[in-house]
Amino acid sequence: MNAGxxxxxxxxxxxxxxxxxxxxxxxxxxxxxxxxxxxxxxLLDALESEGPDVLISDVRMPGVNxxxxxxxxxxxxxxxxIIITTAHSDLDAAVAAYRGGAFEYLPKPFDVDTVAMxxxxxxxxxxxxEDVAPTPPPTAIIGEAPAxxxxxxxxxxxxxxxxxxxxxxxxxxxxxxxxxxLHAHSPRANRPFIAVNTAAIPKDLMESEFFGHERGAxxxxxxxxxxxxxxxxxxxxxxxxxxxxxxxxxxxxxxVLHDGEFYRVGGTTPIKVDVRVIAATHQDLEAAVAQHRxxxxxxxxLNVIRIRVPPLRERRDDIPPLLRHFLAQxxxxxxxxxxxxxxxxxxxxxxxxxxxxxxxxxxxxxxxxVMAPGRDVHLQDLPPELRAPRTGDGKRETGDGKNSxxxxxxxxxxxxxxATDWPELLRQWAEMKLKxxxxxxxxxxxxxxxxxxxxxxxxxxxxxxxEAAKRLGWGxxxxxxxxxxxxxxxx
Numbered sequence: 461m462n463a464g465x466x467x468x469x470x471x472x473x474x475x476x477x478x479x480x481x482x483x484x485x486x487x488x489x490x491x492x493x494x495x496x497x498x499x500x501x502x503l504l505d506a507l508e509s510e511g512p513d514v515l516i517s518d519v520r521m522p523g524v525n526x527x528x529x530x531x532x533x534x535x536x537x538x539x540x541x542i543i544i545t546t547a548h549s550d551l552d553a554a555v556a557a558y559r560g561g562a563f564e565y566l567p568k569p570f571d572v573d574t575v576a577m578x579x580x581x582x583x584x585x586x587x588x589x590e591d592v593a594p595t596p597p598p599t600a601i602i603g604e605a606p607a608x609x610x611x612x613x614x615x616x617x618x619x620x621x622x623x624x625x626x627x628x629x630x631x632x633x634x635x636x637x638x639x640x641x642l643h644a645h646s647p648r649a650n651r652p653f654i655a656v657n658t659a660a661i662p663k664d665l666m667e668s669e670f671f672g673h674e675r676g677a678x679x680x681x682x683x684x685x686x687x688x689x690x691x692x693x694x695x696x697x698x699x700x701x702x703x704x705x706x707x708x709x710x711x712x713x714x715x716v717l718h719d720g721e722f723y724r725v726g727g728t729t730p731i732k733v734d735v736r737v738i739a740a741t742h743q744d745l746e747a748a749v750a751q752h753r754x755x756x757x758x759x760x761x762l763n764v765i766r767i768r769v770p771p772l773r774e775r776r777d778d779i780p781p782l783l784r785h786f787l788a789q790x791x792x793x794x795x796x797x798x799x800x801x802x803x804x805x806x807x808x809x810x811x812x813x814x815x816x817x818x819x820x821x822x823x824x825x826x827x828x829x830v831m832a833p834g835r836d837v838h839l840q841d842l843p844p845e846l847r848a849p850r851t852g853d854g855k856r857e858t859g860d861g862k863n864s865x866x867x868x869x870x871x872x873x874x875x876x877x878x879a880t881d882w883p884e885l886l887r888q889w890a891e892m893k894l895k896x897x898x899x900x901x902x903x904x905x906x907x908x909x910x911x912x913x914x915x916x917x918x919x920x921x922x923x924x925x926x927e928a929a930k931r932l933g934w935g936x937x938x939x940x941x942x943x944x945x946x947x948x949x950x951x
Contacts, residue, residue, distance in 0.1 A: 651695030677726025
């Protein structure tokens with residue numbers, strides 16, 4: 461088939477009829493021929509006689525799920541590009557999809573224009589000369605928010621490569637976890653993973669720490685010692701807080717990255733190593749380069765591929781699963797029952813900025829496991845630094861410029877405990893309307909109910925429709941349709 465003259469043939473398999481309908485309509489509008497199936501069994505039957513240019517498959521389906529289907533088709537139709545979609549996105553799903561040979565992994569809700577673009581790219585690979593490259597990553601990274609999906613996809617694509625990677629992000633976001641993920645699913649997985657925090661090593665010992673020393677090289681060097689580079693030979697060296705490395709050591713590091721050779725302190729014999737370097741920093745390295753605190757050539761050597769790990773305030777949807785995970789982990793460590801967060805506590809904790817990010821959540825869960833008196837955690841059981849003090853107007857403050865836990869008066873938010881019983885207000889409104897003899901109340905109430913929720917969600921998400929849709933429990937296409945139906949476009 462010539463993709464340039466014949467419409468692309470796209471098959472969709474998803475047990476959700478609404479998803480099939482949306483994809484059919486949007487891809488047909490893009491000039492493609494679309495055929496859809498409610499499950500893998502029907503798809504496999506059809507594949508016996510013909511096949512599409514591109515397949516779009518959901519992960520969770522009755523019978524043969526999307527990942528099993530992917531594995532089966534890799535054997536029978538290895539050239540068929542498959543785009544995997546899922547509403548239950550996590551790192552393991554991304555890893556499994558890429559490892560199975562998926563062309564792309566797409567978390568729901570997705571943008572239909574993005575799907576059409578991916579289908580065209582996938583078809584070009586089918587009819588062109590490029591190979592589809594599978595990929596992998598690991599497990600202990602929790603994240604369902606859209607901001608984390610980009611991290612998962614980057615890990616999935618980078619893990620099997622030998623390329624140096626620079627991981628950026630605030631303190632406590634989990635940069636080392638990302639580095640371990642890259643290593644664990646790389647060809648070096650069975651070799652050492654050596655982590656070094658450059659900010660924690662005294663400057664006088666740093667050269668010896670990295671490159672080792674010969675016996676008698678300096679006072680106290682009683683024996684020969686291998687440095688971190690030698691220990692990581694064949695594996696991965698993770699350099700945390702690389703921005704704090706002294707300038708003279710940066711020069712030696714650059715030389716090692718360039719030719720893979722170095723000398724131990726006091727040594728005369730060059731030592732050759734094969735090490736993949738993954739570096740991480742919370743600093744702005746571009747600014748450090750401009751201020752001549754960091755070598756520009758080293759920066760470019762490390763910054764081949766960059767992964768930015770977002771802070772928790774950019775992925776608040778991940779706060780509840782992180783809290784549950786670390787509460788369960790702390791309970792297991794302390795051999796006790798995991799604490800349960802009341803809904804008002806969970807809602808309140810989601811409003812905090814968590815300046816210490818994932819590390820702060822982990823520490824807070826340990827504190828609660830030890831200190832909270834009952835199994836159910838109440839607002840008054842929270843650690844003192846997380847409790848929002850009452851202001852004179854009876855509201856709670858939620859952040860204070862320095863640690864983002866207690867805020868200035870301009871950023872005060874109401875108490876997380878609901879002050880308005882809206883179902884009661886709705887009941888009173890309905891009684892009043894019915895007493896006045898009005899009918900068709902649902903025709904009035906339901907559209908207004910949806911308008912209100914949509915306006916609030918869009919305001920909370922800064923107008924970002926995909927994030928607002930997720931908050932509302934819809935797909936983005938549903939939100940777009942509702943905005944049009946309710947005439948909210950102008951607003």
